[in-house]
Amino acid sequence: MSLIKLENVSVYFQNEKNPRERVGALVGMNLEIEPGEIIAVVGESGCGKTTLGKVITDIYQPTEGRLLYKGKDVRELDKREYREYRLGVQMIHQDSYAALNPNRTIFQSLSLPLLQHKMVKNRQQAWDRLVELFTEIGLTPPEQFLEKYPHQLSGGQRQRILLARALSVKPSLIVADEPVSMVDVSLRISLLDLMARANKKYGISFVYITHDLGTARYIAHHGRIAVMYLGRMVELNQIQAALDRPAHPYFHALISAVPEADPTLRNGRMASLPLKSFDMPSVTNAPPGCKFHPRCPYAEAVCEREEPRLREFEGGLVACHLVEKIRANAPPRD
Numbered sequence: 001m002s003l004i005k006l007e008n009v010s011v012y013f014q015n016e017k018n019p020r021e022r023v024g025a026l027v028g029m030n031l032e033i034e035p036g037e038i039i040a041v042v043g044e045s046g047c048g049k050t051t052l053g054k055v056i057t058d059i060y061q062p063t064e065g066r067l068l069y070k071g072k073d074v075r076e077l078d079k080r081e082y083r084e085y086r087l088g089v090q091m092i093h094q095d096s097y098a099a100l101n102p103n104r105t106i107f108q109s110l111s112l113p114l115l116q117h118k119m120v121k122n123r124q125q126a127w128d129r130l131v132e133l134f135t136e137i138g139l140t141p142p143e144q145f146l147e148k149y150p151h152q153l154s155g156g157q158r159q160r161i162l163l164a165r166a167l168s169v170k171p172s173l174i175v176a177d178e179p180v181s182m183v184d185v186s187l188r189i190s191l192l193d194l195m196a197r198a199n200k201k202y203g204i205s206f207v208y209i210t211h212d213l214g215t216a217r218y219i220a221h222h223g224r225i226a227v228m229y230l231g232r233m234v235e236l237n238q239i240q241a242a243l244d245r246p247a248h249p250y251f252h253a254l255i256s257a258v259p260e261a262d263p264t265l266r267n268g269r270m271a272s273l274p275l276k277s278f279d280m281p282s283v284t285n286a287p288p289g290c291k292f293h294p295r296c297p298y299a300e301a302v303c304e305r306e307e308p309r310l311r312e313f314e315g316g317l318v319a320c321h322l323v324e325k326i327r328a329n330a331p332p333r334d
């Protein structure tokens with residue numbers, strides 16, 4: 001049974017400029033997250049990644065559709081089950097400074113959930129548990145970090161602390177929302193390694209949200225990738241297969257736009273796919289039909305008219321009317 005399942009989930013917000021209008025931050029999303037897997041969620045800013053993360057962690061509730069935890073609608077969980085879900089599904093936010101109370105020491109902040117949920121008996125036990133955890137993730141000497149306030153730490157250290165906070169309650173899933181985007185480049189890999197290790201050692205599933213394909217591939221090289229565009233999932237597949245042979249023209253364009261300087265990612269043989277327009281429409285002015293059609297070099301009349309459904313293609317899922325045709329006409333590689 002999947003750990004988390006989104007069933008046709010949409011999240012609409014009121015348009016700030018025009019309150020009578022609704023904005024689809026997430027539209028018709030279906031996704032199952034299995035125990036122990038890593039899924040990378042990629043897409044440009046504003047495509048709904050954070051909204052998706054907040055739905056999975058019940059910070060936002062779906063306007064339409066359902067969220068299931070271990071097969072049960074989250075809205076129908078009893079008090080004990082809901083508590084298990086909230087502890088079991090943790091989120092690491094992008095802005096580590098905003099995520100920590102500036103007036104509390106790290107120990108005060110991190111011991112709170114442990115005590116509240118009776119995962120430890122007293123402050124001493126909380127201290128011991130956090131010392132152990134901090135040592136494990138390289139925040140040493142741990143005593144020093146526990147006594148500090150958030151502003152006394154670097155961005156990279158605060159992200160490690162958020163990871164420690166998420167791990168401290170022994171979750172089965174962690175949603176990490178761009179956890180390294182505000183971290184110094186030199187420290188990114190070590191943070192990604194820590195998450196990969198937590199996945200391996202404890203079997204914790206990860207939803208790794210990013211706009212950066214390089215880190216997505218790094219952490220999820222055996223996992224899956226979900227590609228989002230204007231609130232919709234447009235492609236879902238094993239990450240290796242998807243990067244080798246992207247199906248959706250948008251994903252193809254994303255990959256082929258990665259500079260050659262990133263040899264881990266850029267597939268030298270892949271022809272670049274120039275887009276018709278570099279203006280990213282926003283969800284407030286989403287076009288009719290396929291949301292990608294104004295930028296798509298292959299778009300035909302049907303793309304302007306009908307929104308494509310996500311369907312099976314080459315072992316993955318893709319939302320594109322023309323994918324077979326594009327594949328058939330693609331210049332042979334090699």
Ligand SMILES: Nc1ncnc2c1ncn2[C@@H]1O[C@H](COP(=O)(O)OP(=O)(O)O)[C@@H](O)[C@H]1O
Nearest residue numbers: 013014025044045046047048049050051052283
């Ligand atoms: N609380 C909110 N109120 C109104 N609009 C929102 C809210 N949260 C997100 N949005 C809008 O929903 C869209 C998707 O946002 P978000 O999920 O943050 O995207 P991403 O994380 O991919 O950058 C954006 O257009 C954003 O402006």
Ligand SMILES: [Mg+2]
Nearest residue numbers: 049050051177
């Ligand atoms: Mg975001």
